[in-house]
Amino acid sequence: MxxxxxxxxxxxxxxxxxxxxxxxxxxxxxxSPPYPVPAPMAPSAAERSYSAEDSAAGGQTVGSETERRIVRTGYLTLEVKNIADSMVAVSNLARELGGYVVSSNKQGGDGAVTGRVAIRVPVERFDEALDKLRKLAVDVPYESTEGRDVTEEYSDLKAQLRNLEATEAQYLELLKKADKVEDILKVQRELSNVRGQIERVKGRIQYLERTSDMALIEVTLQQTKPLGETGWSALKTLKSAARGLIAFGKILVDALIWIAIFSPIWVPIVVLVWYFRKRRKAKIS
Structure with missing residues (x-):
C-alpha cells in the first residue's frame, strides 16, 4: 500500500x-471570435441628452470663493412740506448716486396728497442714499430695510449655464457628423431645447445681477400739516355743506325722473283708487 x-x-x-x-x-x-466585432455605435441624440442632463444635475459645484450677492431693499415714509418738490428731489438724488427712477406717481386731493417714488441706486451707496433721503423730510414715520442672499442660487445657475453650453457644443459636433435626415432632425430638436434652457438661465442670472448690483428704495411722501392748523375750518364746513346740497339735488332729480318714467303705471292706479273712494263716499252720503 x-x-x-x-x-x-x-x-x-x-x-x-x-x-x-x-x-x-x-x-x-x-x-478570437469567429466573426469581426463591429465598432461601438455613437449614442443617439436622446441618449446624449439624458447623459448631459445627468452630468449637469450631478456636476454642480460651488466655488469656495464665490462672490456673495445680496438683494437689498429699503422702505421709507417721509413727511415733507411739499410733495411735488420732494418727488423731484428724490429723483435727482437717485441720478446723483448713479441710479435711476423705477416709478413715480402722485395721488389724492383736498390736502391729502400722497407721492410715491421707487428708485434704484448702486448697492454700495445704499446706506448713503437712505441717509440723504432722511434729510429731505421733516419727519420719518416709517423705515425698514431687508437683504436677501441669492449667492447659492446665482452659483447654481452659473454651473447650469456652463453644463448647458458644454451640451450645446456636443450637439453642434454631433450635428456636423450626422448624415441622415432623421438624425439631423433629432439633433436639431434637442439643440433647440438646450438653447431654450440656456436663454432662461441667462435671463435669471441677469435679473439676479441687476437686482443685487442696484438696491431698490421705495419712498412714500406725505404732506405735513401747518403748525397753526386746527381740526375745524369754516371754509371746509361750507364746502362740505355745498357738496351735500348738490348731492341731495341730484337724488331729488333722479327720483322725479323715475316717477315720470313709471307714470303710465302708477297714474291709472291712483285715478282708480280716487274714483272708487269718491263713489263710496257718495253712496254713504
Missing part, C-alpha cells in the same frame, strides 16, 4: 500542475 501511494503521489502532483497551467493559459489568451 505504501508503495502504491509513493507512486501515485508524484503523478497526481504533475497532473495538478498541468491543469493549473492550462487554466491560466486560457485566462491570458482569449479565443
Amino acid at each position: 505504501k508503495k502504491i501511494s509513493k507512486v501515485l503521489l508524484p503523478v497526481l502532483l504533475v497532473a495538478a500542475l498541468a491543469l493549473s497551467a492550462a487554466c491560466s493559459a486560457k485566462k491570458e489568451v482569449a479565443p
